[in-house]
Amino acid sequence: MTAVKSGLDRILAVICWILFALLVVTVVWQVFSRQVLDAPSTWSEELARYEFVWLGFFAAALVFSERGHIAVDFLVRKFSENAQRVVAIGVQVLIIVFALGALVWGGWRAAMGAWGQSLSALPTQLGVMYLVMPIAGLFITFYAVYHLQLVVRRKEEPLGYAEVDEAI
Template sequence: MTIVRRWLDRILRALCIVLFAALVLLVVWQVFTRLVLGQPSAWSEEAARYTFVWASMIGIAIAVGEKADVVMDFLVEKLPRTAQRVVDILAYLTVLAFAAYVMVYGGIKQAALAWQQTNPLLPFTQGQLYLALPISGALLIFYLVLHIAHALSRGYAGREGFHEDPEAATA
């Protein structure tokens, strides 16, 4: 499973870099056509919007996979390791339920409803563009299952906490 995760991490990071580079190019093109040519490009604004959504959704999956998402765990750190394990698993299960129901199930329904709806500016249907939600939801579920498996394993060390260096904060 570690090899699969490592490959998935690499692919998602590369995809996010490509999407972000495309976003920068699309926005630069939009600014150039608007300010220099005096005729704004309609398709580049729409493409930038969807590129931003896709990059954000993939980025969320990467952040959850690396446990770099926003967590307020100052209370959890004070609990004994067994209670920390329970709280972690409950938190992961809650996010997993949200990802499964809202992102995957709801995203598939929304994409299916809009699958035949053409986009007047891009060569994709709206349903194809909406696939960002169920795909990122499935990626989230994958990473959350790995986190739950780790929390249930003997190697679970609990939360050690991040203690900021006061001198570095004032520098």
Template sequence: METTKKVLDKILSSICVVLFGALVLLVTWQVFTRFVLNNPSAFSEELAKYCFVWLVLFGAAFVFGENGHMRIEFIQDALPVKIKMVVQIFIEISIIFFSALVLLSGGLTITKLAWEQLSAALQIPVGYLYAVMSVSGIFIIFYCIYNIYTILKNKKPLEVV
């Protein structure tokens, strides 16, 4: 499980770097064509939107793997270690249910609905935009299961990054 997490971390961080770089280039190109050439690029705005959505959802999954999301810790810090572990496991299970219901199931539903619709500029199925929801949901569920496994294996709460 440790090896899988490390490989997934490496893949997600690489994808996020590539998407961010592409987003910067696309937005720069859009600004250049709009204000310098007075002829805005048709594809770059739409492709930048796709990159941004994918970057946000893959980035969110990556941050789950790093256990780096914002949280209010002063309540958990006041709890005894055993209760803190139970609270963390409950939170991870809640996130699993949310990810399974909203990201995975909802993502599959909206992807199927949008697959027949073509994007205006790129002429590709809009389903590609929504497909990342399900993929990100799977990654988040994996990371939550990994976090629960780590809590139970180490018999101590997760450390905050």
């Protein structure tokens, strides 16, 4: 499972780098065509929106790989290690439920519902933008299951890291 996680991490990182680079190029072209050429590009705004949404979802999935998502854990840190483990297990289960319910199932329904809506400036449908939700949801589910089994087997700290720098 660790080898699969490492492979997915690399794939997601490459996808995020590519999407970020494409987003920068698209936005620079959009600004250049509007300000310098005085002929605004008709397709660059929609493409930038697609790239931004896809980048956001894939980057969020990559953050889940390292358990780097936002966590307010100052109260949980005061619990015993066993109580922290129970909370960590509950959090991972909630992440799985949300990812499968909202992202995979809800995202698939949104994508299929918008599949027939064509865009004015790009030769694609609006459903393509929503398709990233179930894909990212599957990645997030995998990462949550990965971390859940590590916490249950006591191979990973319940809160994802051992110590916090108190100076922060």
